[in-house]
Amino acid sequence: MKRLQQIAGNIESAVNTILGNNLVHWIKADATPVTNMDIAIQAAIIRIIREHYPNDNIISEEEGGYHISAGEQYSWVIDPIDGTANFIEQKKEFGISVGLMEDNRFVEALLVFPALQEKYYAAAGAGIVLNGQPFRPAPPDMSQIAKEVILCSKTMHSLTPFFSTEGYNTTCYRCATYSLLMLLKGRAVMYHTINTRLYDVGPMSFIVSEAGIKSFDSNRRALAFSVSEDVIPFFLSTVYEQLPEKIYEIMMMPTV
Structure with missing residues (x-):
């Protein structure tokens, strides 16, 4: 089992639990919105990664999310809620994003879209999985x-x-x-x-x-x-x- 695949279930469980909490939001110094759930989801994902891969790099959006050492092979890339403004407005266009890089190349990614009840996982060369089943995009019309x-x-x-x-x-x-x-x-x-x-x-x-x-x-x-x-x-x-x-x-x- 690949590194992200191994902890994907833990991440999804943590996200689902946090999204059941009451929403609090405010504006950051850069004039963009953030919520208590952005902070909690980021902290939960970082904690899960640290438990399994304590030496890996981590890059994430919110304050306190950067842990980069030049010599490390693996790096985790996290956006706890992409589309925070939409999330605050109860729109469907938001997602939780986790990727894994080996050196400077992405090798795995997990995207969760709670409002769509869809989660996508991919590993390099292995195709895409949607909600646990192989996803084969139809040729675009x-x-x-x-x-x-x-x-x-x-x-x-x-x-x-x-x-x-x-x-x-x-x-x-x-x-x-x-x-x-x-x-x-x-x-x-x-x-x-x-x-x-x-x-x-x-x-x-x-x-x-x-x-x-x-x-x-x-x-x-x-x-x-x-x-x-x-x-x-x-x-x-x-x-x-x-x-x-x-x-x-x-x-x-x-x-x-």
Whole structure:
């Protein structure tokens, strides 16, 4: 049994217990929302990891979540609740994200979407498991999704006019993991964000990569992750085999 697979049940149990508590939320110093459940879920996942793999690196979103030693082989990447604003508003677009990297390469990931009652697990080269059963994505129906583009809140206002002139529809879910899930389910053709973090996009982009959905940087190269707290300036994931030239031109335009 693989490392994350071994503790996935413990993580899911802890998450389900915590989500049954009363919700308290506030605004952090960076003006983003956080809840008592973000903090509790992060603490619970870190505790489970420490019990089984005490020397591994840990990178997570909330305060107190960084434990990085350059010489360690394995690194855990945690977003206790991605889409916290949606969670506070009782919307469905949020998820709990845990990934495992070996050196600078993702090898396992677990994504739990409580409002959808769906949990996805993937290990490198082993495909995707949905709720304990093999998940085999159907080929995307391009006639239905070819004009659906998901943007982040930082680019929605500035990029929508450009996409509109090219005949695309845009939407924003305020949740990277849910946005990538829409690609996996064949409901959108691409997801683009800027100035994101490893814990926001890393684990779920690994899962969609197991379905053949690729992620790129601003130079059109396959996105190379690293064990770091650094900002990822450009992220694009798409079902297109080759993204049209015009789309990259639009993506690279300055945002306001």
